[in-house]
Amino acid sequence: MRNKEENLSRRRFIKKSGITVGSVLAASVIPSFNAVLFASEKPKGKGLWYGIAIDIEKCIGCGSCAKSCKIENDVPEEPFFFRSWVEQYTIKNDGSVEVVSPNGGIDGFTQTVPDDEIEKSFFVPKMCNHCYKSPCVQVCPVGATFESPDGVVLVDQTYCIGCKYCVQACPYGCRYIHPTTHVADKCTLCYHRLKKGLNPACMDNCPTTARISGDLNDPESELSKFIKTRNVYVLKPHLNTGSKLFYNALNQEVR
Amino acid sequence: MPIQLKRLLILGLVLVSIFFVLKYLLTPESFGQYGHYRGNALVENATHDAKYVGSEACVECHEDIVEEKTEGFHNTLACENCHGPGYMHVLDSENELQMPDSREFCAKCHAYNRARPANAITQIDIEDHNPEEKCIECHYPHQP
Numbered sequence: 538m539r540n541k542e543e544n545l546s547r548r549r550f551i552k553k554s555g556i557t558v559g560s561v562l563a564a565s566v567i568p569s570f571n572a573v574l575f576a577s578e579k580p581k582g583k584g585l586w587y588g589i590a591i592d593i594e595k596c597i598g599c600g601s602c603a604k605s606c607k608i609e610n611d612v613p614e615e616p617f618f619f620r621s622w623v624e625q626y627t628i629k630n631d632g633s634v635e636v637v638s639p640n641g642g643i644d645g646f647t648q649t650v651p652d653d654e655i656e657k658s659f660f661v662p663k664m665c666n667h668c669y670k671s672p673c674v675q676v677c678p679v680g681a682t683f684e685s686p687d688g689v690v691l692v693d694q695t696y697c698i699g700c701k702y703c704v705q706a707c708p709y710g711c712r713y714i715h716p717t718t719h720v721a722d723k724c725t726l727c728y729h730r731l732k733k734g735l736n737p738a739c740m741d742n743c744p745t746t747a748r749i750s751g752d753l754n755d756p757e758s759e760l761s762k763f764i765k766t767r768n769v770y771v772l773k774p775h776l777n778t779g780s781k782l783f784y785n786a787l788n789q790e791v792r
Numbered sequence: 793m794p795i796q797l798k799r800l801l802i803l804g805l806v807l808v809s810i811f812f813v814l815k816y817l818l819t820p821e822s823f824g825q826y827g828h829y830r831g832n833a834l835v836e837n838a839t840h841d842a843k844y845v846g847s848e849a850c851v852e853c854h855e856d857i858v859e860e861k862t863e864g865f866h867n868t869l870a871c872e873n874c875h876g877p878g879y880m881h882v883l884d885s886e887n888e889l890q891m892p893d894s895r896e897f898c899a900k901c902h903a904y905n906r907a908r909p910a911n912a913i914t915q916i917d918i919e920d921h922n923p924e925e926k927c928i929e930c931h932y933p934h935q936p
Contacts, residue, residue: 594909595912596909598905598907599901605872608843608844609842609877625905626907645899645901646905647905648904648906650906652906655906658905658906658907682829683833684827685826685834685837693833694833694836695830695836696833725837729838729839730844735842742844742870742872744866744869744873746868
């Protein structure tokens with residue numbers, strides 16, 4: 538009687554250990570859950586993959602980028618819509634931060650705070666970050682906004698229904714509803730210029746070459762070298778948007 | 793099979809086939825070619841013409857001025873930065889480009905501002921530096 542019970546519990550023990558070891562082995566063979574991979578890794582692809590870099594140390598705040606962008610892409614002058622704009626950040630001696638962007642910087646900047654009250658001040662040019670985990674692409678209910686195979690976030694203007702969901706989703710404020718077409722509009726990284734072998738208008742018109750665009754997958758491109766040799770940072774990294782706009786010398790006060 | 797189940801089954805089949813017919817009719821051409829979007833939208837985004845033609849186009853006729861500029865401090869400046877987009881001018885030189893000559897235009901880059909990196913650009917106090925005169929009377933823009 539006692540022997541029988543012992544045999545039974547031994548059999549049960551071997552059975553349970555077998556199941557446990559088996560499932561652990563099986564689980565280690567199955568690839569990890571995709572969502573986790575998506576949140577942590579860059580997409581594995583080959584070929585052209587556009588990214589942007591902006592050197593804040595070189596920006597003189599002339600607003601040429603914002604102006605040429607408006608002209609090149611027929612962005613309405615009025616009201617206050619921009620695909621590319623410049624902000625002046627001023628950190629005062631008391632620690633408070635003032636941010637101004639009169640007409641997106643197109644007409645130039647006038648210093649708003651006297652010199653002796655300034656701790657530091659600098660310009661931050663802004664534009665679409667062309668994220669590879671774009672919130673704006675994820676929320677589009679009809680598939681009218683998408684990331685092109687070469688990494689540019691575009692809008693299909695004939696298919697967009699103008700629901701404004703993407704405008705709300707973009708954490709960088711890079712989208713607006715076009716007042717005449719009533720559909721979403723945003724920076725295309727001058728896709729029409731890229732496909733003609735030209736640089737985006739804002740990059741070509743920057744007098745101090747503070748802006749670069751190029752291929753992130755090519756380790757020899759000017760952009761890749763820039764990122765490798767400088768302390769670059771993206772805006773709002775905690776939001777995990779996969780931003781591909783890298784800033785050199787970005788201050789922590791910049792939002 | 794009971795008659796009521798049979799009828800339900802037929803109804804179900806009809807609804808499913810209506811769904812597929814509608815999906816076929818409502819999905820636009822080239823949707824899903826590369827991803828969850830219209831593949832043709834890529835081409836549509838790339839078709840419109842560029843307005844800024846680049847300094848290479850300027851050299852063809854104005855080689856002397858471009859050369860002059862490359863020797864001066866304004867060498868990194870694109871021609872169209874001051875003169876405006878050249879797509880109309882390239883087609884027909886009758887379409888004149890902009891010739892900005894106001895103090896305000898130069899001040900966009902050269903007026904003193906604490907935020908401008910001091911080593912990157914020459915800055916002046918716009919109120920103090922010959923306030924009544926146009927900048928271009930002393931400074932030749934192609935070789936300032």
